[in-house]
Amino acid sequence: MRAAIAVAEADPSLKVALISKVYPMRSHTVAAEGGAAGVKKPTDSLEYHFHDTVGGGDWLCEQDVVEYFVSQAPVELTQLEHWGCPWSRTADGHVNVRAFGGMKIERTWFAADKSGFHILHTLFQTSMKYPSIKRFDEHFCVDLLAEDGRCQGAVVIEMGTGEFTMIEARSVIIATGGAGRVFRESTLGGIVTGDGMAMAYRHGVALRDMEFVQYHPTCMPVTGLLFTEACRGEGGYLVNKDGYRYLQDYGLGPLQDKPKNKYMELGPRDRLSQAFFFEQQKGRTIQHPTLGAVVHLDLRHLGEAYLHERLPLIYEMAETFMGLDPAKDPIPVRPAVHYTMGGIRVDGRCAASLKGLYAAGECASVGIHGANRLGSNSLTELLVFGKVAGVEAARNAKSSSAGNSASLLKQAQAVEQRVMSLKTKPGGSEKISVLRKEMVQSMEEGCGIFRVEKTMRATCEKLSELRERFKNINIEDKTSVWNTDWLTAIELDYQLDVAQTMAHSAINRKESRGAHQRLDGFEQRDDVNFLKHSEAYYVAGGIPRIAYGDVKITKSQPAARVYGAAGEKADQERKGSHV
Amino acid sequence: MSDTKKIIEIEVLRYQPESDTEPHLEVYKVPFSDDMSVLQGVQYIKDNFDGSLTFRWSCRMAICGSCGMMINGIPKLSCETFLRDYYPNRVRVEAMAHFPIEKDLVVDLSGFIGKLESIQPYIIPREARSLEQGEYIQSPEQFNAYIQFTSCINCTLCYAACPQFGLNPDFIGPAAIALLHRYNMDSRDGAAEQRMELVASEEGVFNCSAVGYCSEVCPKHVDPANAVNINKTNAAKDYFLRFLSPKGGSK
Missing domain, CATH: 1.10.1060.10 (Alpha-helical ferredoxin)
Incomplete structure (x- = not known):
């Protein structure tokens, strides 16, 4: 949506088709709670934001891209304010910022705890201002069209009728979000199925760093629904069954009286999720009768009034979904899958290796998150790089000629036939819901917070088996109108591809870095062999081919990734050596 | 989730425009636990009884706005409405009132x-x-x-x-x-x-x-x-x- 607006602003004579399988205000950005990072306070600096991001990503970031990102972040967040986003404010009327995990200074712009909701609705509503943007709401994209080495359009299904349409385009931007629904317990909406990633992948574009999947440490058990990191940014505690703030045992201490940036509960997500795992190993989690192993997110000391002001959605969710009052009861939480750090490999201007194809947001790997994303960098990412993608796509569209419509149509017809045959082919005995269940279970077992060769191998094999069985699926609904049975099958096809890139990238990375942690002899980071991006390439009928690419390092040399008191000491040493 | 599940009857308004002349109600017996929403109930029906059952949903946390339905005649988000609140009675789920129905629980917006x-x-x-x-x-x-x-x-x-x-x-x-x-x-x-x-x-x-x-x-x-x-x-x-x-x- 940000990209569409950028195109419309760059040149109103360019026609934009905005295609979405849901009404755009349903997209999962809507569920982001905490906020968007951008330097705001006079005590903060672009330099700090850069170092937090690169260190947080365990040095697997493209540093030139991060530098651009942090410089544009405040500009884009201000732009959104001008478009009406109701950022929370200070008493003097300026935009307020809050603390977030892994961030040295408060720099997270927030709209209560509905930041993603407000960003999305602001963009959606603002997009209505531009007559050159034509929306194709509830249109499901089934493939890209590429010819002469250029991406030249897409094939979509109108969900309400089942009719196919070819959309010719001189530039195509993918902004389809992540793929976390390949896991069982996730914070994500049902639509987060990695469609765009899989489409680009099948056209030969690499999916980069797919092994890095973020577990958010504070989620509702069973459903995986998210309790924002802002709970901790505002001062919430994490305690184990003894009421002990256990994070002090995992390099995040010592204990502080007040929330202190990069200490304790304000450590990065990967470390916090890993600490949960170790607490569970030690038998120090709470065994809940129906929810399983949990720890407590304790917000009680913040008081009812403050919780209502800063975390109203969290308050409501705790009451509605768990039947408890967070001002009186601690909230049982555990980690769940939340974010896909990797994605479609693009350069710093959002261009993929296929000419004319661009990607922005969670579906893309532009290189700012590395091996672990810092909370509140992704909402900013979709603004900064959404705009870049739009500007670049507009420039490319103006400088390229139209494609050969007749041969594109031929391609589109072949796509239609292939997709229709899923539904019309006779026989078939596999159920989509069964295959999906086996996939998510296997991904959780093999590619969870901690990984070992044996279970990763089993997951790789399981996925290959599911790929085979997918050929034998049976779609019960044979109709045209709103056939979600069929669309879900297409999604599952995408998901299996993406899951394979995750599992194979993971098993090949023989080190531990950020969100990829191994327990089978590769517990350390290995900069000699693995300070590299993984790149998964599609192999028709086979498993992905994994290659490696260089990491762009400009001004931050890899160092020990430390938080808490050790982090502060390292910061001071770094400062000392540079001045 | 426990193994000894209770069973609730969910009555769903079905309408398939390509074969039905008008909407009709169908009843499904759905095993449920106390933490299950009405949305999870209809998902269970789709996954286990009838893959053609159609409804909109996504976030599961009452913020995306997709899953509105009439539940026992009252407009509600099905993701934050719980089956336990209707049990042991039957619960009736229908497309949102006043909108044309496209299919089953999906209305024309x-x-x-x-x-x-x-x-x-x-x-x-x-x-x-x-x-x-x-x-x-x-x-x-x-x-x-x-x-x-x-x-x-x-x-x-x-x-x-x-x-x-x-x-x-x-x-x-x-x-x-x-x-x-x-x-x-x-x-x-x-x-x-x-x-x-x-x-x-x-x-x-x-x-x-x-x-x-x-x-x-x-x-x-x-x-x-x-x-x-x-x-x-x-x-x-x-x-x-x-x-x-x-x-x-x-x-």
């Missing part, structure tokens, strides 16, 4: 989207400001004047509740008017006059018969009835002011 577009739901700046000048300043009073009306998730439950929308599908309706009011009340915006024409038009606020059910069913406490009411007063004021001043104007 294109009319609603058109209404959203018609109210110019974006800032038309009162005074221009460059990005270099930074953000607009809003005092707490200015902020509080509109913030409540920003919370609408476009779930359209208020339309399913509104008897007047049921009678006149052209009525702009509660959510769109609340959003219009949100922009009119924003100190950054200067286009209230432009929007007033629509407020006072035939599709506008005077369709409302002040039942207030819209605000009752709103899952986000936006209170659209209040927004409609305020705009009735504004539109009436505007009408009289037009006699007094050639420029008119409500704000």
Whole structure:
């Protein structure tokens, strides 16, 4: 949506088709709670934001891209304010910022705890201002069209009728979000199925760093629904069954009286999720009768009034979904899958290796998150790089000629036939819901917070088996109108591809870095062999081919990734050596 | 989840436009646990009994606005409505009232989207400001004047509740008017006059018969009835002011 607006602003004579399988205000950005990072306070600096991001990503970031990102972040967040986003404010009327995990200074712009909701609705509503943007709401994209080495359009299904349409385009931007629904317990909406990633992948574009999947440490058990990191940014505690703030045992201490940036509960997500795992190993989690192993997110000391002001959605969710009052009861939480750090490999201007194809947001790997994303960098990412993608796509569209419509149509017809045959082919005995269940279970077992060769191998094999069985699926609904049975099958096809890139990238990375942690002899980071991006390439009928690419390092040399008191000491040493 | 599950009967309104002449109810027996929502109930039916059952859903946490349904006749988000609250009785799930049904529980929302577009739901700046000048300043009073009306998730439950929308599908309706009011009340915006024409038009606020059910069913406490009411007063004021001043104007 940000990209569409950028195109419309760059040149109103360019026609934009905005295609979405849901009404755009349903997209999962809507569920982001905490906020968007951008330097705001006079005590903060672009330099700090850069170092937090690169260190947080365990040095697997493209540093030139991060530098651009942090410089544009405040500009884009201000732009959104001008478009009406109701950022929370200070008493003097300026935009307020809050603390977030892994961030040295408060720099997270927030709209209560509905930041993603407000960003999305602001963009959606603002997009209505531009007559050159034509929306194709509830249109499901089934493939890209590429010819002469250029991406030249897409094939979509109108969900309400089942009719196919070819959309010719001189530039195509993918902004389809992540793929976390390949896991069982996730914070994500049902639509987060990695469609765009899989489409680009099948056209030969690499999916980069797919092994890095973020577990958010504070989620509702069973459903995986998210309790924002802002709970901790505002001062919430994490305690184990003894009421002990256990994070002090995992390099995040010592204990502080007040929330202190990069200490304790304000450590990065990967470390916090890993600490949960170790607490569970030690038998120090709470065994809940129906929810399983949990720890407590304790917000009680913040008081009812403050919780209502800063975390109203969290308050409501705790009451509605768990039947408890967070001002009186601690909230049982555990980690769940939340974010896909990797994605479609693009350069710093959002261009993929296929000419004319661009990607922005969670579906893309532009290189700012590395091996672990810092909370509140992704909402900013979709603004900064959404705009870049739009500007670049507009420039490319103006400088390229139209494609050969007749041969594109031929391609589109072949796509239609292939997709229709899923539904019309006779026989078939596999159920989509069964295959999906086996996939998510296997991904959780093999590619969870901690990984070992044996279970990763089993997951790789399981996925290959599911790929085979997918050929034998049976779609019960044979109709045209709103056939979600069929669309879900297409999604599952995408998901299996993406899951394979995750599992194979993971098993090949023989080190531990950020969100990829191994327990089978590769517990350390290995900069000699693995300070590299993984790149998964599609192999028709086979498993992905994994290659490696260089990491762009400009001004931050890899160092020990430390938080808490050790982090502060390292910061001071770094400062000392540079001045 | 425990193994000894209770069974609840879910009665679902089915309509397949390619074969049915009219909607009908079907009953499914669904095993459930106390933490299961009505949405999870219909998902269970789709996954286990009938893959053709169709409904919209996504976030599962009452913020995306997709999964509105009539549940025992009341418009609700199915993700935050729980089966345990109906057990041991049967629960009836139907498509949202007052909208044309496309298939099963999916209704045609294109009319609603058109209404959203018609109210110019974006800032038309009162005074221009460059990005270099930074953000607009809003005092707490200015902020509080509109913030409540920003919370609408476009779930359209208020339309399913509104008897007047049921009678006149052209009525702009509660959510769109609340959003219009949100922009009119924003100190950054200067286009209230432009929007007033629509407020006072035939599709506008005077369709409302002040039942207030819209605000009752709103899952986000936006209170659209209040927004409609305020705009009735504004539109009436505007009408009289037009006699007094050639420029008119409500704000």
